[in-house]
Amino acid sequence: MGDIQALRGTRDILPEEVNYWQQVETVAKEILTKAAYTEIRPPIFEQTALFERGIGEATDVVSKEMYTFRDRGDRSCTLRPEGTAGVVRAFIEHGLQSQGVQRLWYTGPMFRYERPQAGRQRQFHQIGLELLGSPSPLADVETIALATDILERLGLQHLTLELNSVGDASDRQRYRAALVEYLTPYKDQLDADSQDRLTSNPLRILDSKDEQTQAILEKAPRLLDYLGEESRQHFEQVKAQLTALGIDYKLNPNLVRGLDYYTHTAFEIQSADLGAQATVCGGGRYDGLVSQLGGDDTPAMGWAIGMERLILLLKQLKDPPDPRLDFYMASRGDRAPAQALILAQKLRHQGFRVELDLSGSRFQKQFKRADRSGAVACLILGDAEADQGTVNLKWMATQEQSVLKQNQLLANSEELRQQIWQAAHQE
RNA sequence: GCGAGCGUAGCCAAGUGGUUAAGGCAGCGGAUUGUGGUUCCGCCAUUCGUGGGUUCGAGUCCCAUCGUUCGCCCCA
Structure with a gap:
């Protein structure tokens, strides 16, 4: 055995497996192209500041998971940990907002310095989609429908769409204050992580897996009760339209998602057939991100599918498509x-x-x-x-x-x- | 970053302190100088992730280290 091996958390996709990847890419491309989405290919590394500002300094991704290095010009560069920030940067840099609603998709590797486990690696791959320029709840539903189309076309089963609304910025602010006020008296009884988050990122206490924390949360104020009229209506329309398209969903009021930029609709598609990392597709609306990164105020919606997790499921289902030799x-x-x-x-x-x-x-x-x-x-x-x-x-x-x-x-x-x-x- | 399990050939493995490290798959060569899926024969680990220790003796016990797997955190 040679003494040089692939780095921890990276792996080779060998010929016997590559047909799965090509099948996923083909199906996704076909479905997205039919919905008038076009591919965009931003660079794989960006200025570190893009992710710090876009994803949020307090998030785990930024605070401890980024591959950051200085190049020979002493610039701080970071291997992209997710796709949205780069797409939004390109959108702003090239003035794409002047061309009306943009429907974009991308695929490629992402990098996060984490401990590998089932369905998680340091270099992993996503297929993602961003719809920029539409505030309509129908935009939310269109993108979700495309995600379910792709997963269904690939034959996946036992999937659950979990849905929530995190409201707009002011809803969240009001709710955050209420939540902190409610939780502070219980501070000593919360798990250690949640105690820290009480000041750094209180909303994420909601999806803590700690039993005692969850027990305390049962009587906590509910995010959905703090939605303003506009947010509430938006959410109602999303739900109604999903139902009209025959897409089942399960409300999950504790679905908060880790990245700061989400507003209104947040969703995850989970599989019962994966290990602890059950989310195959995650996404939501992020109306504040474009302006936060210096662009014109632009509403947007997007999601990303984890290719490795998807292929893990595909392998449980069937043999890879095998092109026959003549x-x-x-x-x-x-x-x-x-x-x-x-x-x-x-x-x-x-x-x-x-x-x-x-x-x-x-x-x-x-x-x-x-x-x-x-x-x-x-x-x-x-x-x-x-x-x-x-x-x-x-x-x-x-x-x-x-x-x-x-x-x-x-x-x-x-x-x-x-x-x-x-x-x-x-x- | 934390916890637990596991590292014997390309892959799956037996081996649980005592001479030369089972077996299977795959690969290569031959039986059969130009005809396959079966069969038979041969070859394929000076060495058990790595380093150190205990012992007359270590793949086997101990320590360290690296890798890997699953979980926590978090996320796709």
């Missing part, structure tokens, strides 16, 4: 292998999927590999065939074989395609 090309001799490559290339140009055996080993071994490769047919080229411009075509399932002129094989590609299709579907 031909396995066996060759051996002095002149045949070189000619085999030329023939393979011509077949590939016609759209066939062809694997060329480069081993030069005995035909028996090459057949064994042809068998294992799952190819529908095997093409055999020895020096005898090479000298005559012929090739031996063998159908793996029936063992039928025939000698054809190479030109003839190439000239009848449509017929060949049909034969392959039939052979592949006879099993």
Whole structure:
């Protein structure tokens, strides 16, 4: 074993797994494209200040999980811990608000310095979406619907959409004051983390898992009761529209989410089939973020799907989609292998999927590999065939074989395609 | 950052202080100089994550360290 290994919390996605990734990317891209979302590709690292201001200094992500370093120009840079801040920065920097509502999606790696566990790594991947410029509750619902579309199209089951509203900034301020007032007398009875949060980030005490803390919270003021009329109406419309689309949800008044920028709608899609990290998709509305980062006041809504978690679920369901090999090309001799490559290339140009055996080993071994490769047919080229411009075509399932002129094989590609299709579907 | 479990080949593993470290899968070569899915034979760990210690003797016990897994925190 070599002494250099992938860093803790990072891993290689090997060929046997990559088909899952491509399937997810294909499905997501198709669904998002149909809803007029276009891809955006911001850089993977940004100025540290972007995340500090965007996500919030008091959050765990910023205070202890960022990969931050100084470059040779002594700038403080940070590997993106999430996608929204970079997209919003690009939106502001390029004046995209002047082009009306922006529907954007992105995919790629994110980085957080955390202890790895099931469904969590230091480099992980997200597919995310941002809808900027619409304050409508319908915008919230459109994005949520697209998330559920993607997950359903991939065949996932046992998913729960958890929903809450955290109100607007002034609602939260009033609620925060009320909550702190209620909790302060109980301070000594709260768990240690919650005691700290009482001053730093009181709302997040709500989703503490500590039993005693939860017991105290039972009689605490409820966030939903502190929503202003506007926030309340917004939330009602979101719920009504979800129902109209046939999307089930479960209200979770303690769903607060970790990042500071959320307003109004907050949601998570959770799976019962994951470990402790059950959230497959999380997101919400963030009406204050664009202006907070120096742009024009712009309402926005977005979410991110955790690819690793999604693929964990996919693996429980089914084998990866496996593109079938049309031909396995066996060759051996002095002149045949070189000619085999030329023939393979011509077949590939016609759209066939062809694997060329480069081993030069005995035909028996090459057949064994042809068998294992799952190819529908095997093409055999020895020096005898090479000298005559012929090739031996063998159908793996029936063992039928025939000698054809190479030109003839190439000239009848449509017929060949049909034969392959039939052979592949006879099993 | 905290807690617990686990590190024997590419993968799955047996081994619980005593001569040369089972077995299986995969891989490679051969039986069969050009015909597969079966079979048979051979090859594939001077060494048990790493370093130190205990012992006549350590994969096996102890300590440290690194890695990994699951959980806490938090999040996708």
